[in-house]
Every structure is written in structure tokens, then in C-alpha cells.
Amino acid sequence: MSPDTVFALASGAGRAAVAVLRISGPRSAALLEALAGRLPAPRMTTLRRLRHRGEALDRALVLWFPGPGSFTGEDSVELHLHGGPAVVAAVSEALADLGARPAEPGEFTRRAFLHGKLDLTAAEGIADLVSAETEAQRRQALRQAEGGLATREAAWTGQLLRLLARQEAFIEFEDEDLPHDLDIRVTTEAAALRRELEASLAESAREERLREGLSIAILGAPNAGKSSLLNALAGHEAAIVSARAGTTRDVVEVRLVLGGVPVTLADTAGLREASDEIEAEGVHRALARAERAALRLLVFAADTAPDAATLSLRDEDALLVGSKSDLGPPVLAGALPVSTTTGEGLPLLRAALEREAARLAGMNEAAGLTRPRHRAAIGEAVSWLAHLETAPLPELRAEALRAALRALSRLTGRVDVEAVLDQVFGEFCIGK
Numbered sequence: 001m002s003p004d005t006v007f008a009l010a011s012g013a014g015r016a017a018v019a020v021l022r023i024s025g026p027r028s029a030a031l032l033e034a035l036a037g038r039l040p041a042p043r044m045t046t047l048r049r050l051r052h053r054g055e056a057l058d059r060a061l062v063l064w065f066p067g068p069g070s071f072t073g074e075d076s077v078e079l080h081l082h083g084g085p086a087v088v089a090a091v092s093e094a095l096a097d098l099g100a101r102p103a104e105p106g107e108f109t110r111r112a113f114l115h116g117k118l119d120l121t122a123a124e125g126i127a128d129l130v131s132a133e134t135e136a137q138r139r140q141a142l143r144q145a146e147g148g149l150a151t152r153e154a155a156w157t158g159q160l161l162r163l164l165a166r167q168e169a170f171i172e173f174e175d176e177d178l179p180h181d182l183d184i185r186v187t188t189e190a191a192a193l194r195r196e197l198e199a200s201l202a203e204s205a206r207e208e209r210l211r212e213g214l215s216i217a218i219l220g221a222p223n224a225g226k227s228s229l230l231n232a233l234a235g236h237e238a239a240i241v242s243a244r245a246g247t248t249r250d251v252v253e254v255r256l257v258l259g260g261v262p263v264t265l266a267d268t269a270g271l272r273e274a275s276d277e278i279e280a281e282g283v284h285r286a287l288a289r290a291e292r293a294a295l296r297l298l299v300f301a302a303d304t305a306p307d308a309a310t311l312s313l314r315d316e317d318a319l320l321v322g323s324k325s326d327l328g329p330p331v332l333a334g335a336l337p338v339s340t341t342t343g344e345g346l347p348l349l350r351a352a353l354e355r356e357a358a359r360l361a362g363m364n365e366a367a368g369l370t371r372p373r374h375r376a377a378i379g380e381a382v383s384w385l386a387h388l389e390t391a392p393l394p395e396l397r398a399e400a401l402r403a404a405l406r407a408l409s410r411l412t413g414r415v416d417v418e419a420v421l422d423q424v425f426g427e428f429c430i431g432k
């Protein structure tokens with residue numbers, strides 16, 4: 001059964017100068033002919049009047065992409081319509097009337113994957129490009145869409161296949177004149193590859209934070225000036241500031257961009273023995289947020305002694321802020337003096353935050369793992385390679401290598417281990 005022919009608005013919804021309707025599937029050419037007359041030359045922009053059942057619908061630029069040289073790999077059409085909702089609706093109705101159906105979310109990219117036009121990591125990169133909000137996210141997404149991660153995966157897969165071919169040769173031609181240390185070399189090289197994969201896992205937290213946004217929590221005693229700090233960094237009055245201790249009860253969030261990294265900055269309830277159950281819940285939420293945040297801003301006011309609850313949150317992912325510096329020097333050595341009243345220290349704090357954002361969520365040198373799905377696949381390959389190192393028999397080691405290959409192939413969703421292995425092993429043939 002041939003697949004449906006689908007259509008969807010590729011540009012944003014609502015009124016616009018131009019709306020792009022995309023059509024993909026075996027009936028694309030027939031639909032275009034029905035609406036616009038004879039087919040234009042492939043990939044050439046042509047101005048046509050679109051008609052359906054005797055009714056003129058629009059004058060539009062039409063493009064005809066014969067498969068497989070299209071985004072989806074199928075016959076495809078693009079209609080660049082006038083962007084009014086009524087025009088889009090009329091042309092969509094005509095397409096449905098002619099037997100096409102509206103596409104599901106992501107269906108064009110899914111079809112491109114099924115036709116081998118891109119692998120899963122590239123498809124994810126395209127999804128990330130569409131939702132990228134900052135410059136660093138755009139660069140990260142583009143690198144993945146252009147095959148950065150797939151290239152690394154291919155290199156790792158290539159290494160594993162060579163190891164497997166050698167391990168198989170060792171099993172199959174055991175009695176023959178093979179280098180006697182072939183078997184040991186497989187284990188040593190597998191261990192080196194395992195360490196490389198582990199390094200990519202260690203780096204993955206930064207890439208994931210960049211893709212998802214970095215979480216920063218502001219913590220401190222009641223009245224330390226946390227809400228004032230959030231408002232100063234956000235540039236607007238997001239949180240209520242008052243002289244009454246215990247004003248902030250829930251977590252208040254603002255979105256910022258720091259050094260190209262999208263950040264969620266959260267103001268939290270002051271840490272102290274709560275006087276009622278609402279405040280107790282607020283403190284509970286503050287501590288939960290502190291736990292989840294990649295970076296903690298610990299705020300100590302110049303007019304109060306450092307409190308134990310906030311002090312206990314000090315670690316390498318905490319930045320100490322000495323607030324209300326207009327009232328005196330910070331009470332804690334190493335705290336950055338800041339006053340939201342005079343503005344002192346705010347540029348320095350912002351610079352420190354940008355540095356931390358780059359450290360915690362910057363792009364890596366090599367294309368990295370940006371999703372839990374990637375981490376899971378690599379993590380599984382790592383545990384199979386660790387397994388190999390202790391496996392007592394060559395057959396078990398070969399099996400561990402196959403399992404590692406299968407785990408890796410889930411990254412791109414494209415590699416057929418057996419097929420590639422036939423090819424590699426065929427080349428390896430030792431005169432037999």
C-alpha cells in the first residue's frame with residue numbers, strides 16, 4: 001500500500017505576508033497539477049493561479065520537488081501562498097478534497113528518516129533548531145542537525161566493528177597463524193574506547209543543560225534580599241519585595257539569557273524554622289529547588305550574621321553573594337558585595353553568572369550528547385564494554401561487542417550491525 005499524501009502549514013500560524021504549505025507523498029504531482037495546471041520544472045519557483053472546482057483560490061509561487069531529491073525523500077510540493085488564514089484554509093480544504101490528509105506533528109521529518117535522508121540525531125537537531133531561543137542553543141542544534149553527533153557515532157561504531165571482526169577471527173581461526181596477542185589487544189582497545197565513551201558521558205550534563213536551559217536558585221535567610229536580587233537581575237519587578245521577613249513563600253521564576261545560555265532564575269522562600277505550614281512548605285520547596293539547580297546563589301546580608309541553613313549549601317556549584325553592601329562589607333569572606341539599592345556589584349555579579357553559565361552549560365569541543373536518550377545508549381555501550389573486560393571466553397567478548405554495537409546504533413537508529421559486519425568481516429577474510 002502506498003503511503004498517504006500529507007500536507008501541512010510549514011510557516012507559523014496566524015496572519016503573515018507569506019504562508020508556506022508543504023505537500024509530500026506519491027500524489028504530490030497529481031495534486032499540484034489539479035490545483036495549478038501542468039507541472040513546473042523541478043525545483044524552479046513558478047508563479048501560478050491555484051484553482052479548485054472552478055474557484056480561484058490564490059496566486060502563489062509553486063515549487064515541485066520530485067523524490068528522492070526532496071527533504072522527505074518523497075515527491076513533494078511547496079506552495080507559497082498569501083498568508084491570510086482564509087487563503088490557507090481554502091487551499092487546505094481543496095487538498096483534503098483531492099484526497100490528501102493533514103500531516104501529524106513531525107511527520108515530514110519522520111518520513112525523511114524512513115527514507116534514509118537523515119538519522120535520528122539529525123532529526124532531533126532539526127527539532128532543536130526550530131525551538132532554539134538563544135545563540136548558543138542555535139549553534140548546538142545546527143551542529144547536531146548537520147551530523148556532528150552522527151559522525152562521532154560512526155567513528156565509535158567503526159572501532160567496535162574492527163574489534164569485533166578481530167575477535168571473531170580469533171574464534172574462527174584459532175588454530176591458524178594469528179598473532180597470539182590478538183585477543184588481548186581487543187580487550188585493551190575496547191577498554192580505551194570505553195574510557196572515551198565515558199568521557200562523552202561526563203560532558204553530556206553541560207550539553208543537556210544548554211539544550212534545556214540552566215536552572216539557578218537564589219537561596220538565603222529571610223530578608224537577605226533575595227527577591228530584590230532576582231528583580232535586579234531580571235530588570236523588572238517579578239517578585240514581591242518587602243521588609244517583612246518571610247514574604248516569598250513559593251518559588252518565583254524568571255527566564256534570562258546569560259552568555260547565550262537560557263537560564264531559569266528562581267527566587268525561593270527564606271530558609272529558617274517556619275512559623276506556619278505554608279512557610280514550611282515554602283522552605284521545603286526552596287530546598288528541593290536548591291537540590292535540582294545547577295548553580296546556587298547563596299545570599300548573606302551585610303547587616304546579619306551568616307545563617308547555618310544557607311551556609312550548609314556551600315559547595316563548588318555555589319556563588320556567595322554579600323547583599324546590602326551599602327550597609328557594610330560582606331559578613332562572609334569570598335562573598336561578592338552587591339547592593340540592589342546602589343547598584344554596586346551588579347555588573348560583576350552578572351559577569352560571574354555568565355562565566356558560571358558557560359562553565360556549566362557551554363558547548364563542548366566535540367558534538368556532544370544532548371538528550372537522556374543519547375546518554376542511555378552510550379551508557380549501555382559502556383556497560384557492555386566493561387562486561388567484555390571481565391568476560392572469560394572469546395565468544396562472550398564477541399557477544400559483548402555485538403551488544404555494545406546495538407546500543408550505539410540506537411543513537412542514529414540507522415546502522416544494521418549485521419549488514420555492516422558482513423562487509424567488514426568480508427574484507428578481513430584470511431584467505432578462506
Ligand SMILES: Nc1nc2c(ncn2[C@@H]2O[C@H](COP(=O)(O)OP(=O)(O)OP(=O)(O)O)[C@@H](O)[C@H]2O)c(=O)[nH]1
Binds near residue numbers: 242244326340
Ligand atoms: N539597604 C539595602 N536594603 C535592601 C537591599 N536589598 C534588599 N533590601 C531590603 O531588604 C528587605 C528584604 O528584601 P527582599 O528582597 O524582600 O528579601 P528576601 O530575601 O526576598 O526576603 P524573604 O522573601 O522574606 O525571604 C527589603 O526591605 C528590601 O528593601 C540592599 O541592597 N540594600
